[in-house]
Each structure stands twice: as C-alpha cells, then as structure tokens.
Amino acid sequence: MDSTIEIVQGNEACVRGALAAGCRFFAGYPITPATEIAELMALRLPECNGAFVQMEDELGSINAVVGAAWGGMKACTATTGPGFSLMQEGIGYAAMTETPCVIIDVQRGGPATGQPTMPSQQDVMQAKYGSHGDYEIIALCPSSVQESFELTVKAFNLAERFRVPVMVLSDEIVGHTREKLRIPAEVEVIPRNPPAAPPDEYKMYRPGPDGLLDGMPSVGQGYNILVESQAHGEDGNRKGNDIAASAKVIDHLCSKITDHAQELTDIVTLECDDAQTLVVAYGSVVRSAKNAVRQARAQGIKAGLVQLRILWPFADEALIGLADGVRKVVVPEMNVGKISREVQRVLGKYCEVVSLPALGGELHTPTKILKQLGS
Amino acid sequence: MNHIEIDNNYCKGCQLCIAVCPQGVLEVSPLRNSKGYLMPRAARGEDCTGCMQCEMTCPDLAITVISDRTSKEADNA
Amino acid sequence: MHPLAEKMLRKSALPSIYCPGCGHGTVLNNFLRTVDKLGVYDNLALVGGIGCSGWTPVFIKADTIHTLHGRAVAVATGLKLAQPERKVVVFCGDGDCVAIGGNHFIHAARRNIDLTVIMLNNNIYGMTGGQVAPTTPYQARTQTSPRGNPEQPFDACELARAAGATYIARWTTAQPAQMAKSMREAMEHKGFSFVEVVVQCPTQAGRYMYGTGSAVDLYEMLKTNSVRLSKAGELSAEELTGKIVVGRLLQREDRPEFTEGVYGLCQAKGA
DSSP, X not given: OOOEEEEEEXXXXXXXXXXXXXXXXXXXXXXXXXXXXXXXXXXXXXXXXXXXXXXXXXXXXXXXXXXXXXXXXXXXXXXXXXXXXXXXXXXXXXXHHTOOEEEEEEEEEOSTTOEEEEEOOXXXXXXXXXXXXXXXXXXXXXXXXXXXXHHXXXXXXXXXXXXXXXXXXXXXXXXXXXXXXXXXXXXXXXXXXXXXSOTTTOOTTOOOTTSOOSOOXXXXXXXOOEEESSOBOTTSOBOTTOHHHHHHHHHHHHHHHHTTTTTTOXXXXXXXXXXXXXXXXXXXXXXXXXXXXXXXHHTTOOEEEEEESEXXXXXXXXXXXXXXXXXXEEEXXXXXXXXXXXXXXXXXXXXXXXXXXXXXXXXXXXXXXXXXXXX | OOEEEEOTTTOOOOOHHHHHOTTOOEEEEEEEOTTSOEEEEESSGGGOOXXXXXXXHXXXXXXXXXXXXXXXXXXXX | OOHHHHHHBOXXXXXXXXOTTOHHHHHHHHHHHHHHHHTOGGGEEEEEOSSTGGGGGGGBSSEEEEOOTTOHHHHHHHHHHHOTTSEEEEEEEHHHHHTTTHHHHHHHHHHTOSOEEEEEEOSSBTTTTSBOOTTSOTTOOBTTBTTOOOSOOOOHXXXXXXXXXXXXXXXXXXXXXXXXXXXXXXXXXXXXXXXXXXXXXXXXXIHHHSSOOOXXXXXXXXXXXXXXXXXXXXXXXXXXXXXEEEEEEEEOOOSOOHHHHHHHGGGSOOO
C-alpha cells in the first residue's frame, strides 16, 4: 500500500497521527483552537472500536485518560491554555504514577481567557513545570501539518517507552493551517506491552538497568497493580513519610528522562555548518525563521537555523555542539522570551543570546528575524 | 457449637464486637496485644448463636465465627 | 487471620490507616464478603480517592488505582470505557465524592455509566483533622466551623437521584448484612449505582461534633437514628430531623447505560 496525500489542518493531522499510533481513547472538552481534535476523535474513534467521551471539564478529561491508560488503551486529550492549566494536577498524577498518555496543547494567547483565536507559544514553561512537585516530561513542537502527524506518532511512542505524559505543543497557526499531509503506508509504532516479568516476580515501579520500567500492565492481567499517587516504593505502597524512599522515586521520575537526553534530542538544522549567527526556533516561528535564514544566506550572511522538534528535555548537548564559531544566537518566539532563557543558560558563555519576542498573537515575519541576522 | 476466634495481631480493641453481640458472649479481657490494645474474649461462648454480627461489624476482620449455621442463614438474619 | 482477609487483603499495605473503631473497616469487611458471594474477585478493578475512605481499595489485593482527591469517578470512567466488562468499584469519602469530586459524580450519574460508587460518609474531612464537609450537619462544630456550621448539608442520595443514578441505597455501619446486600445489588445492577454508608469517625467527627471518641457510643447513635425507608414514610419532617433514612432508595432499569451507548456508536453512521 502506498502513502496517501491529503490537505488537512494541523489539528486533523494530530488526530491522524494519534490513530496511526494506536490511540483508541480520547477524553476532552471543547476549547478553541483545539476543538477540531475532539470533533474528529468523536467521528473517527468509533470506526476503530475506540471510545470517545466529552467529559464535564478538563479535570475529568485528563483523569479519564489516566484511567483508560491503565485499562490498556493508548489514550490522549487535547486542549489549550485554560484547559491546560486545569489539567496540570492530572499531568502531575500521570507523571507520579508513570502513566503513558499524550496531551496536545494547541497554544493560544493567555493568561486566563486571553486570546481564544490567536496563536502563542506562552505555555512552553508550563508544559515543563505546570504541576506542583519535581518530575520530568517530554514535549514536542510541530511546525507544520506534516510534523503534527509525525510528532504526534512520536509522542505516543515516547509515552510508551518512557511511561510518562508527553505533550504535543502545537499552536493556533499550525493547528488551523491546511497543508499537504503525506500519510506513510507504514508507521513505526511502539505497541502497548504488558510486563515481561510474570505477576509473582513483577514490581510496579522497579526500574530496569536502563532506568525504565518493565512494560505497562493493565487492569485484568493478573498483576494486582497498585497505582499510587503518593510517593511510593517499588511495589507501589505509600512511602510519603519515608525520606529515602520518596527521594528515590522522585529521582527516578526525573532521571529516567534526563539520563536519556541524547535519545530525546530531536533537532533539525539548516545551514549551521559555518554559521556565525544561529536562529533557535520551535513551532510556527520555524516557518518564518527558515525563510529568514535563506534570505540571509542569499545576502552572504552566515546564518543558520536550529529547529527544536523536541523542546523538553532541552537539547543542551546538541546546542553546545553547534556553538563552534557562533557569535550570536537569536531566539524568536511568540511569548515574552521563555526559551531564550534556556538558550542563555546553555550557550550564554559561548556567545551572545538575543531574545526576539512577539506578543499579542503576532507571528514573526521573516523580515523581523532577518533584521537580527545582519553582519 | 459455635466457636469465636480473635486475631490479636489485627484487633484494635474498639469493643464494637462486644457491643453488637445480642447474646453478650464477648467481654473485654485484661490481655493486651503487642500494640497495647485490650483484647476481647468470648466469656460465654456457649451462648453464641452464630449470628455473625461481631464478624460482620469488626472493622479489622479480626474476629471469625466458626459456625454451624450457613453464611446464607446469617445474611438473611 | 479471617479467611477473606487472608485471601483478599494486600498484606504489604497493612496495617490499615483506620483508627480503632473506624466505620470504614466495617465497609471493607462487608465489601469483601460481597465480592466473595458474587464470585467477582477475579474481575475487579478498584478505584479510591483521597481521604481515609480512599485507602479502602489499597488494602484489597486486586487491581487498585489510588487517584487524586475528587478524581476517582473520572478515572473510573476512563477505566470502564477501556474495559467495559470489568466490575469497577469506586470508594470515596463524602468530601471526595460531593465536594471536589462533585462535578464528576453528577455527570457519571447523568451518563448512567456502569460503575458502583460507595461513598463512606462520616460527615467530616477526617484525614486532614476534622474540617467541615458538604455533609456536615447545620450548626455542627468542626475544625473549620468552630462556632458552628453555617452551611446546610447535601443529601448525597438525593443528589444522585436528581443526577440520574439508577441504583441508590443508604445504610450505616449498624446494618452490615443489609449493607452487603445493597453492595451486591449495586454491583449486579447495570448502570450507575450509588451506595452511601454512614460511618462513625471516633477520632474527628466523634470528638468534635458529638463529644465522644467512643466507637461504641457513635455506633449506637447510628443505630438509634436509622429509620427504615418503609417506616420513614409514616414520619413527619420534624420527626425525621436528625434521622438517617436507610434502605434501597431507588432502582430503575429504564435509562440507557453509557458504555453500551459509546460502543453502540461503532455501529452507527457518523455525521
């Protein structure tokens, strides 16, 4: 079977990616500009014997996603700023209980009701630090309809492998733009696997030598699972007042991601080999940044682009590796400059880091970025 | 003849079993378990009718009635 | 050890967190008896909220999900949709069910999703030290109503009825056999089943609201104040003040069940 080509909006591409990755459960709540994802899931899930439920609120949605995941289904939800805020306790719950799930945030202007129909990248820090407590998540940023498909598939695969909530940080531009989507004939999918260990040997939360857990058990497989939201030991039993055990589980939640930082690096570079000025961008801004870098090169300016497809964990090593010969790094983003601080943290000792924010829902024009790349 | 077994490891000495027994079979004993709770004992075991009120009420599943009544009869009591 | 405890308790989670004489333990006791009688031990999924009551499923050796405060019904909704054949039972407290969890509760009842929700009602927030709950009686003294509760309580069974629940029963710990029978009926019923069990809390509600930390005294109060549904019809509103109406309050089979509806859509045509 050959690949197929369709013209769809980014939100639909996320749905196609989710279904291709094996998602069979969606719980969500209508909210602009993510609503199309819920509507398409409502339409498509019954076709593959899946379950769609419009929950009473986003708190119900994220918790139903966790419940369905432990029921054996690959599960996801989709929302934007106000709903994303409501979901944070549930995201922390998924992180603590090591529940694989995907949360799509089609970012819009905030805070509060903010700008329901305008794009932003304002939730990037909330994605990483939104829930209380210490934990790590993975976040991916599509910049196109094609990437909305590919990175949603990747999100599900990473969720399975790392037993972690994974965010897809889309935005209103990518979500609502219609572009060509090539759906490949075969999509690489990590299946939902029960643990390799039999029930009498299995421990809920005992990591293997690679720091990762053994498969993902479901209700009804004979494991007598104990999914525990309190800090817990390897068998799942409560250990909230045990300093050593609690420290151990928190360390595990974080290091299972940070120890795999290399595997969790996904960047695309354009003209970086001899670049003296780098643009570091993610999401819709990449579209303008690509154009700006090409125009710069046409003018003889040695500019390059680093696109962050995985935003969290942050690509420290990869960026340092590209810093050779670079004098200036420009970080255009549709927020007050949140990721430029990360870039500053990583590259500040090597070169000048310039934040280029755009507020109010403005997408940087190529010219706005090009002006920063001058020799 | 009905026989009452009390698991001292789980009993917390709440005395509900003593209170619910319609026959007054149980009483507080001077014996304390390892956690310091005063244990009940069957002082008048011969009066036990096997109604199972003590066993059904015990919050710790610490009391078992070995009965010649079937559980169906107890449930329908 | 009691044979049911031996078979069905998660020993690694013991000792339980229940205070001596806590009514939660009686509910756990009779739930195990119910599971045994129904023969569903191998087909269970248990979901618990946060609070003393939410620990109940943790002490049971089964597939157990301990959720966040108020979210047990929402998690159970997702779980039931993923495994419609599973017997999913939710244990929550009064605060967990009808305060922070209120929205999930009324919508699950509205959907008539095939869950059994057992609300252990001690009329207070016990785990956190005895604060006022949506089920605390008017004018009662608690840690956050030290001058008396200015709020009126919910009747959670009425709430469930209005929201669309199709099986509703209320008992106290003074009626263990009847409680077990209702749990059985609730679990056999296909639809949203709600069983409220009024339980004594010697440590918090007992001491703050009723002036006694004696489990026996509080148990006797529950017994004395229980009025069977059949008898309640003969009493005036005044006579019913402070009384607990117990019995099977509602059972209806005329509302469609949610998971059947969702999977039935797989056969229906899309827009």
